[in-house]
Amino acid sequence: MADLKPKVRRRVDKQAILEAAFELFAEEGEAGFSIRKLAGSVGVDPMTVLHHFRSKEELLRAIADHAVRGVEVPVATESWQNDLKAVADTFRSLAHRYPRIFHLHFRYHATGPADHVASEIVYCAMRRAGLSDERAAGLGLAFYAFVLGFALAEAEGLLRPISESDEAELNALDADVYKSTRALVPALKALDPDLAFSASMDAFIAGVAKFTKRPTKPANKPQAGAAPS
Structure with a gap:
């Protein structure tokens, strides 16, 4: 008899999705990256990804920022x-x-x-x-x-x-x-x-x-009639 139990979707938090997206993008590049492929790799529905990241553009921006976190600032x-x-x-x-x-x-x-x-x-x-x-x-x-x-x-x-x-x-x-x-x-x-x-x-x-706004200090000039020091 076929298993009639409903499939249960994984609960994946935003950070886990971002890390999976980062790894996928680093491996495949932009040409091989998609929300659908990312969702499949973490076992969630594409709408779950878009629940955490409102658009693909927002996700790509987060991926770029995550890369900066991977190097010492x-x-x-x-x-x-x-x-x-x-x-x-x-x-x-x-x-x-x-x-x-x-x-x-x-x-x-x-x-x-x-x-x-x-x-x-x-x-x-x-x-x-x-x-x-x-x-x-x-x-x-x-x-x-x-x-x-x-x-x-x-x-x-x-x-x-x-x-x-x-x-x-x-x-x-x-x-x-x-x-x-x-x-x-x-x-x-x-x-x-x-x-x-x-x-x-x-x-x-x-x-x-060369674009500094700090003025160059003029040399001190002796007052009229005063002997140079």
């Missing part, structure tokens, strides 16, 4: 320059660790609580550098655009020494028209992503320093 120090470098290193590590998830960080102004911890360090650093709030906001976003872009390009394989086929293509270019491009071929063959990232961060920080 730095704490603020007395050096605004070192703080920017530390946050940059954090997001670069994030791209290395979760390459299929990382692109989600381009999709949202902030992914949530964990992301806000990092951005507070960045904005504090910008203000402690002496920037106006207007410039701190703009350069803070520029910082993320640069760091996320570099890290994603590296995760996608762009920031690597060029291959033999790349080298052959560059060397086939007209030597008079592409003089500098061809001159850089040896350097591109020996490209070190770590050194490129470090140099890029130094250049960004040097640029931020």
Whole structure:
């Protein structure tokens, strides 16, 4: 005789669903991810997932924030320059660790609580550098655009020494028209992503320093008729 007992759905809390979603997305990427597939993996109805996360977009944002929780977020120090470098290193590590998830960080102004911890360090650093709030906001976003872009390009394989086929293509270019491009071929063959990232961060920080609002202290001038000290 067939079993006529009704099937009992599992009770799964929001955190368990998020962790399962994170693992599925990290393994399959966005192309292989769906609410239905996630629900099947945890043994619940798709509507249960949407009960906890009102939309797929909200779930994806939570997945991105969960990724930030998986790496060590730095704490603020007395050096605004070192703080920017530390946050940059954090997001670069994030791209290395979760390459299929990382692109989600381009999709949202902030992914949530964990992301806000990092951005507070960045904005504090910008203000402690002496920037106006207007410039701190703009350069803070520029910082993320640069760091996320570099890290994603590296995760996608762009920031690597060029291959033999790349080298052959560059060397086939007209030597008079592409003089500098061809001159850089040896350097591109020996490209070190770590050194490129470090140099890029130094250049960004040097640029931020030029926008300080702190006035330069004028040298003390002797009063008229007074002998120089």
